[in-house]
Amino acid sequence: MLEQKVKTIRALERGVDVLMEIRRARAVSLHDLHVRLGLPKATLLRILVTLAGKGLVWQRLADGAYLASHVLQFSPAVDIAETLAEVATEPMAELSAKANWPSVLGAPRLDHIEIIETNSPLLRLDSATLGPVGVPLSYIHTATGRAYLAACGERERDAIIARLRPPGASDQSKAKLHAILREIRERGYSLREPHFDWPDRNKQAVVRDGRQSMAVAIYSRDEAVAALNITWPTKRISTEKVVERHLQTLRATAARIGTALEQLS
Known part of the structure; x- marks a missing residue:
């Protein structure tokens, strides 16, 4: 039993309180921590x-x-996307400095790919603001x-396409989509073009927003787990x-993220 007369360390208590609140909230801002814990923001920043x-x-x-780390394996992430976003933060920050255009990191979901991180706030380009986290993006x-759909396994790709295929879509249109994905695999990166006619999410935005994107898949142990892009205004x-x-910088960043994920398992 601990000696009851021994004083506690107040600074350590504060640090533990901050860590517990971050773990409880999953994701929390500095202001939220200030409101919830009643600590000065300067103190909170030092603790963080x-x-x-x-x-x-x-x-x-x-x-x-601020989010609790899963890298040290104290608590495995419920979704690999949380760990993926964590290990991608530093490489994506460096990518923004090298490319000077914003990027998003997308993780696969049943019928869309979800933004789980973006370096857009580091660049503050009104013409190419991306995100926020949680935005669903079209696979097609x-x-x-x-990039992800072209790189994932054949069974997964077929299952995704079956979910996205609209009623009455012809076999010829499905073959056209497979041809687009095959070209991406051969080329090693994806673009928004050629446009495709299935009415999935984001179609009108992609056609009208005046932007272009280039993306590559992220692999971990030879399996596609996510995709990383660069987006820019077409007029610029x-x-x-x-x-x-x-392209080479984008590929190197994707490889770095994949390697970091592999090293955790």
């Missing part, structure tokens, strides 16, 4: 920096929220979705120049 330095918490690029109308730079300047 200390916890982050020890690998116990991390800060999401997309919105600045976005470069991010196409051509697709050819972006591919020439940034």
